[in-house]
Amino acid sequence: xxxxxxxxxxxxxxxxxxxxxxxxxxxxxxxxxxxxxxxxxxxxxxxxxxxxxxxxxxxxxxxxxxxxxxxxxxxxxxxxxxxxxxxxxxxxxxxxxxxxxxxxxxxxxxxxxxxxxxxxxxxxxxxxxxxxxxxxxxxxxxxxxxxxxxxxxxxxxxxxxxxxxxxxxxxxxxxxxxxxxxxxxxxxxxxxxxxxxxxxxxxxxxxxxxxxxxxxxxxxxxxxxxxxxxxxxxxxxxxxxxxxxxxxxxxxxxxxxxxxxxxxxxxxxxxxxxxxxxxxxxxxxxxxxxxxxxxxxxxxxxxxxxxxxxxxxxxxxxxxxxxxxxxxxxxxxxxxxxxxxxxxxxxxxxxxxxxxxxxxxxxxxxxxxxxxxxxxxxxxxxxx
Amino acid sequence: xxxxxxxxxxxxxxxxxxxxxxxxxxxxxxxxxxxxxxxxxxxxxxxxxxxxxxxxxxxxxxxxxxxxxxxxxxxxxxxxxxxxxxxxxxxxxxxxxxxxxxxxxxxxxxxxxxxxxxxxxxxxxxxxxxxxxxxxxxxxxxxxxxxxxxxxxxxxxxxxxxxxxxxxxxxxxxxxxxxxxxxxxx
Numbered sequence: 074x075x076x077x078x079x080x081x082x083x084x085x086x087x088x089x090x091x092x093x094x095x096x097x098x099x100x101x102x103x104x105x106x107x108x109x110x111x112x113x114x115x116x117x118x119x120x121x122x123x124x125x126x127x128x129x130x131x132x133x134x135x136x137x138x139x140x141x142x143x144x145x146x147x148x149x150x151x152x153x154x155x156x157x158x159x160x161x162x163x164x165x166x167x168x169x170x171x172x173x174x175x176x177x178x179x180x181x182x183x184x185x186x187x188x189x190x191x192x193x194x195x196x197x198x199x200x201x202x203x204x205x206x207x208x209x210x211x212x213x214x215x216x217x218x219x220x221x222x223x224x225x226x227x228x229x230x231x232x233x234x235x236x237x238x239x240x241x242x243x244x245x246x247x248x249x250x251x252x253x254x255x256x257x258x259x260x261x262x263x264x265x266x267x268x269x270x271x272x273x274x275x276x277x278x279x280x281x282x283x284x285x286x287x288x289x290x291x292x293x294x295x296x297x298x299x300x301x302x303x304x305x306x307x308x309x310x311x312x313x314x315x316x317x318x319x320x321x322x323x324x325x326x327x328x329x330x331x332x333x334x335x336x337x338x339x340x341x342x343x344x345x346x347x348x349x350x351x352x353x354x355x356x357x358x359x360x361x362x363x364x365x366x367x368x369x370x371x372x373x374x375x376x377x378x379x380x381x382x383x384x385x386x387x388x389x390x391x392x393x394x395x396x397x398x399x400x401x402x403x404x405x406x407x408x409x410x411x412x413x414x415x416x417x418x419x420x421x422x423x424x425x426x427x428x429x430x431x432x433x434x435x436x437x438x439x440x441x442x443x444x445x446x447x448x449x450x451x452x453x454x455x456x457x
Numbered sequence: 458x459x460x461x462x463x464x465x466x467x468x469x470x471x472x473x474x475x476x477x478x479x480x481x482x483x484x485x486x487x488x489x490x491x492x493x494x495x496x497x498x499x500x501x502x503x504x505x506x507x508x509x510x511x512x513x514x515x516x517x518x519x520x521x522x523x524x525x526x527x528x529x530x531x532x533x534x535x536x537x538x539x540x541x542x543x544x545x546x547x548x549x550x551x552x553x554x555x556x557x558x559x560x561x562x563x564x565x566x567x568x569x570x571x572x573x574x575x576x577x578x579x580x581x582x583x584x585x586x587x588x589x590x591x592x593x594x595x596x597x598x599x600x601x602x603x604x605x606x607x608x609x610x611x612x613x614x615x616x617x618x619x620x621x622x623x624x625x626x627x628x629x630x631x632x633x634x635x636x637x638x639x640x641x642x643x
Contacts, residue, residue: 081587084606097529097547123579124562126552127590145527163546165524171512178522182548185540186570189549195536195562196579199549211547244508250501251485272500276485296494346580377576403507406500415496436608442615 075452076130076205077431082120083439087429090130093201093209098145101213103157106455107230108203108428109134110438110448112260113373116330117194118435121343121350121375124183124195132450133159133191134233135203136226139217146214155217156229157210158237158400161189161198164215175397180211186376188397196376204431206452218404221412227419228411230449231261236418237403238371239265239327243273244403245394246323246369250274255312255321255361257354259287259299261421261447262371263327267295268416270323279315281308281357283333286444294420302334312361320363328354329372338380349375359386370395424448427456534559536566558586 078088093102114131116122139153149155161180162169168176168188180189181198189211192202201208210217220229239262248254254270256263259282267278278297282288288299300315302308313320330350331343334357342351350373358368359382368391386393410416423446426434434448490497500506526546533553537544554562561582568575594601604610612620 080590080601080606084601084603086602086606096532096550098527099547120583123576123583124565125583126554126558127586128552130551161547163524163526165521165526167520167522170520171514172508173512179524179526179545180547182535182537182541182545183566184538184570189545189547195549195552199535199551201549201551241508244506247503249503250498251482251488253485268496269500271490271494271497273503273506274488274498274501276488276490346577375576376570377573399508406507410496410499413496413499415499432605433608433611437611437615440612440616442611 074206075428076201077132077428077450078127079117079125079129079131080127083118083436085118085131085432085435087431090201090205092207095141095143096209097211098143099212099214100143101139101146101149101210101217102141103135103137103155103203103208103210103217104140104454105135105137105203105206105208105452107136107226108132108205108450108452109230109234110204110431110434110450111234112262113193113329115435115439116350116373116375118439119331119343121330122194122196123376126195126199129192129194129199130201130203130205131192132202132204132208133193134230134235135191135208136220136229136233137203137208139213140207142213148214149217149219153217154220154226156220156233157191157203157208158216158218158404159190159193159234160216160397160400161191161200161211162215162401163212169215172399172402173396174216174399174401176399184376190397204428204450206428206454216401218401221408223412224408225419226455227422227449228417231418231421231447232400232404232407232411234398234400235261235421235447236265236407236416237400238262238398239267240269240272240403240407241396241398242266242325242327242369242371243269245371245396246270246325246367247392247394248273248275248323251276252322253277253316254279254323254325255316255358256280256297256325256327257332257358258282258327258329258372259284259291260327263325264291264295264421264446265416265418266325266327266371267291267297270325271296272410272415279312281312284441287446290421290446308334309357309360312357316361316363320366321361322363323367323369324358324362326354326358326368326370326372330374332372342379348379349377350379352379352381355379355381359383359389359391362389362391364389365391367392367394371398421447422449426450428452536562538566539569556586556589558582558589561585
């Protein structure tokens with residue numbers, strides 16, 4: 074089968090790999106029909122995530138058709154159209170039983186700091202991902218979700234990660250009626266976080282980014298105000314002033330490890346491995362939220378440490394909430410929002426790339442070329 | 458305010474930086490944007506949100522960290538964190554450790570996740586692995602197509618000026634290296 078293969082920072086190619094096999098009675102093999110490239114895939118692509126091995130296939134956002142199921146999988150059968158949450162979750166452990174499917178303890182032998190994630194380095198379990206024609210899906214009796222007839226593959230693919238993650242970002246921010254919500258990052262997760270903040274009754278939502286085309290899209294898609302921080306000498310000062318010097322009720326970091334806006338953070342977090350990514354967005358979020366407010370983090374950082382003003386967070390009495398999204402938990406509500414016509418996630422898709430051209434797909438997304446917001450990769454059999 | 462927050466592109470804000478809706482916090486508590494923003498307020502009830510309660514209480518006695526799940530047979534070498542009490546029942550089998558990078562990874566996994574040495578050793582192993590990948594390609598008679606692997610054609614298509622700048626900088630750098638080598642020889 075054709076599969077994406079990581080060759081080193083900024084290098085990926087398509088190779089032939091054996092079709093994956095059932096390795097556990099709770100496995101399924103899924104033929105991929107859509108796979109997205111996620112902003113967090115770029116951290117792998119840029120070589121920032123420890124234990125990213127040459128030859129691994131990335132891709133944790135995919136949908137497809139069940140080809141084969143293990144002997145203990147009773148809820149799926151070959152031919153079922155499924156979306157597969159990016160978290161690999163056993164459904165039975167201490168954490169899964171609490172609904173924390175993003176923190177499963179039985180899917181990642183390599184680290185306890187993260188649950189298993191498809192195609193996301195050995196730090197997240199060493200699984201091949203879905204940017205391929207076929208993929209092995211462990212615990213297939215827990216994660217995969219049969220796609221309702223009214224939901225097409227594009228919308229389903231965006232429900233494997235980015236929409237539920239954006240939704241959970243707003244939920245963790247505790248948005249309530251009348252709140253002011255500031256979202257850092259106008260990528261897909263930030264856009265869905267902004268939309269979700271409205272669902273939860275926000276009175277004002279603003280998105281901060283540096284790319285004008287993304288901010289323009291954010292104004293149309295997420296109905297929110299925008300700020301291009303490149304046009305402001307001191308974004309924190311401006312954002313405080315915008316919130317009548319009180320500060321924002323909620324701030325959401327939907328950027329993570331490769332934030333721009335601080336030369337020092339970029340040097341120490343991206344160019345040099347002195348911290349686990351540039352934490353500029355989180356730094357600003359802590360500073361601009363009001364005393365007693367909430368900072369919600371869904372932007373991805375590495376496993377070591379980051380320079381953020383934790384003393385300010387203490388003195389301001391902030392609540393900091395963060396997690397990988399528990400997609401399985403959020404999925405039913407996200408699907409309801411699509412079916413109710415509140416949101417059409419596939420509007421964020423800007424590029425449809427044949428799997429064979431994945432090198433260009435990564436470069437376009439990484440370099441923000443051609444006004445790229447969300448690229449979707451399509452295997453040859455699904456192109457027809 | 459409702460006009461500003463409308464969904465059509467004609468309603469978008471005129472400039473990227475501007476003041477937002479100025480309303481008092483008291484007025485915000487009674488705000489209703491449901492006529493202008495699709496789905497506004499549909500999840501107002503915080504108790505009905507999927508993340509509430511934050512931790513669902515499992516049945517007493519079922520809170521096992523390692524429930525009895527059938528063990529996947531290990532076909533390849535799998536690294537296990539020292540912070541896991543046992544091997545997880547399921548794991549990925551992509552890219553087993555090999556070569557010098559594999560030895561470095563073996564060493565890294567002796568450290569707990571709280572030790573910087575673990576993560577820095579893994580990142581060193583990643584860089585060594587990249588060199589191993591190139592050597593492996595060449596040993597199998599495959600010269601990596603860097604233009605295709607790096608997606609450089611899209612740079613030419615969508616960012617021609619930057620592409621030409623990079624080519625010029627690379628050309629100057631190569632030229633300087635050649636000049637330096639010649640001057641050393643003479």
